[in-house]
Amino acid sequence: MAEILEIKNLSKKYGNFIAVDNLSIKINSGEVFGILGPNGSGKTTTLGMLLGVINESSGSYSWFGKSDFENCRKQIGSILEHPIFYPELTAYRNLEIASMIKGCDKARIDIVLERVGLLDRKKSNYNTFSLGMKQRLALASALLSNPDVLVLDEPTNGLDPEGINYMRELILSIAAEGKTIIISSHLLDEIQKMCSHVAILKNGKLIKTGSIASILSDKKHFEINSNQSDFEDKLMSLPIITSCVKESSYYLITCSENVDSEEINKVFFNEGIVLNHLVLHKESLETEFLNLVQ
Amino acid sequence: MKKYLQIEYMKIKGNSSFKVFTLLFLILMPIIIIVLPSYFKDGLFGLGREDSYPFMPRTASSTWYYTTYIASWFSFYLLSFIIIFHITNEYAAKTVRQNIIDGYSKLDYLKSKIGMVVFMATTATAYVFIIGLIAAMYFKGNQPDPSTQMPDLASMMAGDMSNQSAVLEFGGMFDGILFILGYYIQVLAYFTVAVLVSMLVRKGALAVLLFFGIFFINMILSGIISMQGFEDILIYLPFNSFSTLLPNFDIEFLIFGLGEMETLSVTTVVVSTAYIALFIFLTKVIFYKRDVV
Numbered sequence: 001m002a003e004i005l006e007i008k009n010l011s012k013k014y015g016n017f018i019a020v021d022n023l024s025i026k027i028n029s030g031e032v033f034g035i036l037g038p039n040g041s042g043k044t045t046t047l048g049m050l051l052g053v054i055n056e057s058s059g060s061y062s063w064f065g066k067s068d069f070e071n072c073r074k075q076i077g078s079i080l081e082h083p084i085f086y087p088e089l090t091a092y093r094n095l096e097i098a099s100m101i102k103g104c105d106k107a108r109i110d111i112v113l114e115r116v117g118l119l120d121r122k123k124s125n126y127n128t129f130s131l132g133m134k135q136r137l138a139l140a141s142a143l144l145s146n147p148d149v150l151v152l153d154e155p156t157n158g159l160d161p162e163g164i165n166y167m168r169e170l171i172l173s174i175a176a177e178g179k180t181i182i183i184s185s186h187l188l189d190e191i192q193k194m195c196s197h198v199a200i201l202k203n204g205k206l207i208k209t210g211s212i213a214s215i216l217s218d219k220k221h222f223e224i225n226s227n228q229s230d231f232e233d234k235l236m237s238l239p240i241i242t243s244c245v246k247e248s249s250y251y252l253i254t255c256s257e258n259v260d261s262e263e264i265n266k267v268f269f270n271e272g273i274v275l276n277h278l279v280l281h282k283e284s285l286e287t288e289f290l291n292l293v294q
Numbered sequence: 295m296k297k298y299l300q301i302e303y304m305k306i307k308g309n310s311s312f313k314v315f316t317l318l319f320l321i322l323m324p325i326i327i328i329v330l331p332s333y334f335k336d337g338l339f340g341l342g343r344e345d346s347y348p349f350m351p352r353t354a355s356s357t358w359y360y361t362t363y364i365a366s367w368f369s370f371y372l373l374s375f376i377i378i379f380h381i382t383n384e385y386a387a388k389t390v391r392q393n394i395i396d397g398y399s400k401l402d403y404l405k406s407k408i409g410m411v412v413f414m415a416t417t418a419t420a421y422v423f424i425i426g427l428i429a430a431m432y433f434k435g436n437q438p439d440p441s442t443q444m445p446d447l448a449s450m451m452a453g454d455m456s457n458q459s460a461v462l463e464f465g466g467m468f469d470g471i472l473f474i475l476g477y478y479i480q481v482l483a484y485f486t487v488a489v490l491v492s493m494l495v496r497k498g499a500l501a502v503l504l505f506f507g508i509f510f511i512n513m514i515l516s517g518i519i520s521m522q523g524f525e526d527i528l529i530y531l532p533f534n535s536f537s538t539l540l541p542n543f544d545i546e547f548l549i550f551g552l553g554e555m556e557t558l559s560v561t562t563v564v565v566s567t568a569y570i571a572l573f574i575f576l577t578k579v580i581f582y583k584r585d586v587v
Contacts, residue, residue, distance in 0.1 A: 048585070051394070051395050052394060052395075052399075052400075053391050053394050053395060053585065053586040053587075054585040054586070055583075055584075055585055070399045073397045073399065074397045078395045080391065080392075080395055084387065084388045084389055084391065084392040085389070085392070086305060086308065086387070086389060087387070088308040088309070089304075089308055093304065096304065097301055097304050097305065098396045100297060100300065100301050100304075101301065101393060101396040101397045101398050101402075102396055102397040103397070141396065145397070
């Protein structure tokens with residue numbers, strides 16, 4: 001897969017405060033890449049640098065393998081933080097300004113408005129729009145030049161559940177066309193539902209990156225139990241187990257190695273323990289994220 | 295450049311301060327330059343004092359001078375505000391950032407703003423030219439009284455206005471047309487200061503304060519320099535060089551039609567143009583150095 005974005009040792013400092021610290025990430029074509037992190041972790045600052053509105057303190061990035069960002073601008077559609085338009089202008093006029101800046105055909109305006117379900121409101125002033133409609137208009141603006149890459153910063157922020165669902169479906173349908181999408185969010189469930197890959201930031205530092213599947217399978221959790229009296233003592237002495245929490249009807253263990261259920265069963269059998277309950281505990285991104293950032 | 299101007303026009307046309315300030319400029323200026331002088335031709339409020347209205351043209355060059363001089367104040371107070379509020383509103387609404395995200399480079403954004411101020415200065419100058427031309431044509435019809443003598447300043451100062459005529463003489467209609475060039479450079483200079491302060495402080499009220507602040511600091515510095523006896527260098531202060539493009543009110547000339555009208559000084563044009571270039575350069579440095587927030 002072609003490399004869309006390469007970030008090399010990117011940093012941003014405000015005085016003594018380091019907002020982004022030596023960040024290095026690669027994003028390939030067709031990926032839906034999530035940038036996760038708690039508030040203040042440097043997500044928006046990172047995207048701001050990648051979109052040319054924030055000057056980097058050190059490091060570099062290249063879009064489409066080119067170091068000259070100016071020539072790549074129009075291949076990237078973006079929403080940064082929240083929708084920004086001229087409030088006294090209509091949806092159409094706002095997109096007309098964006099289309100002139102992007103240098104794209106004005107015929108695209110109706111196409112993208114229809115795509116986001118706002119064609120019937122194209123003559124309405126922007127300041128009459130609800131937050132959900134503003135977000136959709138921002139997405140329409142980002143799609144105007146039919147870009148190869150979409151950069152969406154908190155695209156579902158502030159939306160009601162219906163709005164979140166609408167936006168998610170819209171983004172997934174765009175991703176299905178093969179476009180590369182970079183999304184930042186702190187809504188972990190949303191990221192897990194939409195993204196193929198993720199980078200987790202904390203205090204401006206990258207603490208984990210990879211496909212969601214690989215991140216969740218790095219450490220496996222199992223629910224286990226046995227009727228044997230010495231089970232609990234033996235459980236704590238096994239080197240393969242890094243943590244063990246007693247739940248109501250089972251023990252939740254975390255293994256140090258990437259092992260499957262069969263191997264777990266074999267390990268316990270070799271210790272003379274017969275398990276009467278062995279279930280792979282499905283980890284959520286939220287649990288993994290909390291483990292990583294806390 | 296056409297694309298930049300079209301985009302700027304689309305952005306600004308819905309802005310209420312743009313509409314108000316532009317209307318004031320378009321309406322008030324001809325009232326002061328043409329309507330009031332014709333109304334007060336026979337003396338302010340009918341008091342019989344023919345020269346009691348200060349902006350009464352007497353020669354073609356004084357028509358161009360009054361027109362550009364009055365227009366320069368309107369430009370300073372009204373048109374500069376349009377630029378300040380347009381740019382600072384863009385910062386407040388974060389549309390500067392959105393324009394960059396949408397595909398403008400920083401250079402594109404700067405070009406659009408500089409293009410806008412050059413266009414505004416050119417349009418304002420064209421409008422002032424038309425007003426000046428109408429004024430020149432209108433007042434040319436007021437032929438001087440053949441019996442008019444050059445007034446005796448001392449007797450007039452004592453209140454004897456009997457020999458004074460509202461319109462003393464009129465040469466070629468385009469005498470003094472160079473003041474139009476002075477106006478163009480001056481208005482462009484004010485606009486570049488407006489762009490600089492707007493991008494520097496990014497907040498409307500602060501930018502207006504700074505705009506006047508620079509003007510007053512310039513005045514204070516002028517006073518200090520004059521007191522030190524270095525009047526020759528006054529012209530090198532920015533607002534001094536801009537205001538000298540249209541020479542300061544000569545009350546003697548104005549009321550009594552005496553003396554020579556100063557002409558456009560080449561040094562002032564050069565100094566003002568250098569300041570315009572400097573302000574544009576500083577704007578670029580500030581805009582490039584900072585994050586677009």
